[in-house]
Amino acid sequence: MLLVLQPLFSGLISGRFLVLVACALLGACASTQPVSESLDAGAVDVPDSDPFEAFNRDMYAFNVDFDKAIGKPVAKAYVKAIPAPVRRSVTNFYYNLWEPSSIINALLQGKVHKAASSSARFFINSTVGILGLFDVAARLDVPRQEEDLGQTLAVWGVKDGPYLMLPFLGPSNLRDATTLGVEWVTTDMVPILFSGTERWVIGGLRLVDGRTSVLGLEEALEFQVDPYVFLRESYRQSRLVQIHDGALPPDTEEDPFEDALFDE
Secondary structure, three states, rough: OOOOOOHHHHOOHHHHHHHHHHHHHHOOHHHHOOOOOOHHHHOOOOOOOOHHHHHHHHHHHHHHHHEEEEEEEEHHHHHHHHHHHHHHHHHHHHHHHHHHHHHHHHHOOOEEEEEEEHHHHHHHHHHHOOOOHHHHHOOOOOOOOOOOOHHEEEEEEEEOOOOEEEEEOOEEEHHHHOOOOHHHOOOHHHHHHHHHHHHHHHHHHHHHHHOOOOOHHHHHHHHOHHHHHEEEEEEHHHHHHHHHHOOOHHHHHOOOOOHHHHHH
């Protein structure tokens, strides 16, 4: 966490919170899959308060300015310069690097079927897919799983805590923010496999690749009554969906940010 400026966390920078907004806007959170029985529903709540709101709003403004000045222009230049098939292979490569983390966290959560799926994907794409450059597993109907340490702690009963807007990293909460450093040391394959200049180059490219995937979606925030509130509640809802394997808990099926958008 102290190395926030290093691109080792670049998959989380800028593009992370925009992906979460995309989830809310495109209805990706509307899945009706049953909630995992391994999850204590009380382990994750949607707090009404934002005790660090002043700080969070300042960080939100900083992140937006940073993205406008650097993140978005670089991403647009990348799209213009690099052919789509090459960009797709780069994205596949980084997804493949995340598979070991998904495997470990799925096992820690007792989700053996997800761990098996991620293991199969990692083996297939690392071999037949040439180090993950080609998503052969997807063609074989082996779905990609996304499990992280924050989700694992939620399954174990650790509450999310106050909402946090992290500089460069975007939306988070106290529980998830404390896991970033642990994941960097233990399961992030970029610092494990690369060092020195290579680490910076690979990590920096991961930042740009992540940002290109959501080009244009940031404009949706401009149409909100309060973009900060919309982003905060979108993050909370999308995080609940991730933790509950694609479905909101029964007591949060209603839109948790609807009132916040128009009442604040």
